[in-house]
Amino acid sequence: MKHDHKDNIQRLKTIEGHIRGIQRMLENDQYCIDVIRQIQAVQAALNKISARILDGHLNTCLLGAIEGDDPQERTRVLTEITEVFETSNKI
Amino acid sequence: MKHDHKDNIQRLKTIEGHIRGIQRMLENDQYCIDVIRQIQAVQAALNKISARILDGHLNTCLLGAIEGDDPQERTRVLTEITEVFETSNKI
Amino acid sequence: MKHDHKDNIQRLKTIEGHIRGIQRMLENDQYCIDVIRQIQAVQAALNKISARILDGHLNTCLLGAIEGDDPQERTRVLTEITEVFETSNKI
Amino acid sequence: MKHDHKDNIQRLKTIEGHIRGIQRMLENDQYCIDVIRQIQAVQAALNKISARILDGHLNTCLLGAIEGDDPQERTRVLTEITEVFETSNKI
Numbered sequence: 001m002k003h004d005h006k007d008n009i010q011r012l013k014t015i016e017g018h019i020r021g022i023q024r025m026l027e028n029d030q031y032c033i034d035v036i037r038q039i040q041a042v043q044a045a046l047n048k049i050s051a052r053i054l055d056g057h058l059n060t061c062l063l064g065a066i067e068g069d070d071p072q073e074r075t076r077v078l079t080e081i082t083e084v085f086e087t088s089n090k091i
Numbered sequence: 092m093k094h095d096h097k098d099n100i101q102r103l104k105t106i107e108g109h110i111r112g113i114q115r116m117l118e119n120d121q122y123c124i125d126v127i128r129q130i131q132a133v134q135a136a137l138n139k140i141s142a143r144i145l146d147g148h149l150n151t152c153l154l155g156a157i158e159g160d161d162p163q164e165r166t167r168v169l170t171e172i173t174e175v176f177e178t179s180n181k182i
Numbered sequence: 183m184k185h186d187h188k189d190n191i192q193r194l195k196t197i198e199g200h201i202r203g204i205q206r207m208l209e210n211d212q213y214c215i216d217v218i219r220q221i222q223a224v225q226a227a228l229n230k231i232s233a234r235i236l237d238g239h240l241n242t243c244l245l246g247a248i249e250g251d252d253p254q255e256r257t258r259v260l261t262e263i264t265e266v267f268e269t270s271n272k273i
Numbered sequence: 274m275k276h277d278h279k280d281n282i283q284r285l286k287t288i289e290g291h292i293r294g295i296q297r298m299l300e301n302d303q304y305c306i307d308v309i310r311q312i313q314a315v316q317a318a319l320n321k322i323s324a325r326i327l328d329g330h331l332n333t334c335l336l337g338a339i340e341g342d343d344p345q346e347r348t349r350v351l352t353e354i355t356e357v358f359e360t361s362n363k364i
Contacts, residue, residue, distance in 0.1 A: 009117050055351075
């Protein structure tokens, strides 16, 4: 791997287990508000992973694109960052 | 079940598969921004489930807790709460 | 006023001043990231006001629309709605 | 100005007027849910401005820092972007 994603993959496995737990909560008809809180905990954990991946991206792919000599590629990479930032505001 | 959560459980199973897919993206070192976009798609799907559960909650648990005598007005007010909650997730 | 919104109006006046401050930051070409952080501070303050208004709404308008007979249970359930709404803004 | 912020400043002036309008809504005790919706519209408009400012930042300050020769400055600028991204997820 270009990036070391071991830790991020482990975090996603944990989230996978968390989501199976939420399925069981619904199967057992546990209290709705508690279920929503667990979903929100998963979302917070996903936010953390996104930020970590972005951080890695900026320090490798972005640096590579900017130091490279393809202006179109550079523009593309910069625009993508604004796009994920804008999407993150809507979620 | 007091609530019929079959559909929500199915949605969570889909999300579980989605998260396994994201793990594979990281294992295969796929493009970071594409990974972040997939995480954002999962978060949007989780927002939808939260809103659905809250909606069920207001129309059962909340109604059980509070009694009313104008059903139409009650429904309207409860729906609005769900709507603003849902909107708040997108901002 | 049915609701006492004095405090919310005062908070909005403060936000109005904050936004004028951000305009000045842009006029003086201050550092972009600092400007974005100030905008995020305004958004957090607006989230707080939304949560306060929803809280008032549930405890007056919603109660007016739905009648109940267990005041403690009613309060608890209504408070939870506000809490999840508020949490949703932070995710 | 290094950046042309005329359009962003104009957008902030519009938001300022919007917030004064929300104050009047509260003074006139208008319906809470309508007020919350207006606050959410302001937040969406602020998100748009943030994304526009970030876009400008990436194409000027960030490019400058990366093409410059101060590794510490480069790291600082990249870390800041992750930070505003992470904060945006929580708002």
